[in-house]
Amino acid sequence: MTRILKARNRWSRRELMAFLGSLALLYPICRFASFRVPRKPVPVNISKPVLTNGFLVSSDFVLFDRDGKTWALSRKCTHLGCKLTYHEDNDIFECPCHQSQFNAETGEAIRGPAVKPLVFYPVEKRESDPFYVVIT
Ligand code: FES
Numbered sequence: 001m002t003r004i005l006k007a008r009n010r011w012s013r014r015e016l017m018a019f020l021g022s023l024a025l026l027y028p029i030c031r032f033a034s035f036r037v038p039r040k041p042v043p044v045n046i047s048k049p050v051l052t053n054g055f056l057v058s059s060d061f062v063l064f065d066r067d068g069k070t071w072a073l074s075r076k077c078t079h080l081g082c083k084l085t086y087h088e089d090n091d092i093f094e095c096p097c098h099q100s101q102f103n104a105e106t107g108e109a110i111r112g113p114a115v116k117p118l119v120f121y122p123v124e125k126r127e128s129d130p131f132y133v134v135i136t
Contacts, residue, residue, distance in 0.1 A: 045130030053088065060136055061121055062086045062093070064104070072121040072134045073107050079114035093118065 011019070046056065046063060054066040063072045073093070075084045082097035086104065093102040100114035107118035124133040 041135045044134045044136055046132035046134065047129050049129075049131045055086070055088070056132075057086055058134075061134060062104070063123065063132060063134060065125070065132075070123045070125045070132070071105075072123045073102075073104065074119040074121065074136075076119070077114055078109065078116035078118060079112075084118075 044058065044060075046058075048056065051063065051065045054064060056063045058075075060076070061072045061074050064070065075086075075093070076082075077084050077095040077097065077100060079095065079098060079100050082095050084093040084095050084102065086093055091104045092110065093104060094100070095114065098113050099111065100109060101111040102108065102114070102118050103110055107120060109115055109117060122135045124135075125131065126133065
């Protein structure tokens with residue numbers, strides 16, 4: 001009797017092949033479902049020649065032009081994606097969702113729960129309109 005029960009607990013070769021075959025089919029389906037097409041870079045033109053107080057807040061980024069340096073930081077929190085607020089007095093970004101803070105010059109997370117730094121966008125500074133082109 002125990003011999004019969006043991007034999008039933010094993011998989012037959014056919015069952016094993018069917019299981020492996022279904023895994024082989026599921027893998028590419030799962031890969032396809034998780035695949036995301038990378039977003040094309042979008043240039044954003046800024047027509048202001050001089051930024052007020054050395055920065056400009058846009059809906060997706062904050063553009064800085066200070067001390068001969070120009071840079072743009074994303075306003076998307078690296079924790080769960082909330083929109084960050086820039087605080088000029090402390091020169092930091094703060095997240096309204098879980099209060100992460102980021103350094104406005106380096107983009108580094110200075111208070112959690114976020115640990116990844118903010119995304120820098122390439123900025124092209126020009127002599128004529130548009131005076132700044134930010135590639136988001
Ligand atoms: S989403 Fe910004 S800290 Fe959580």
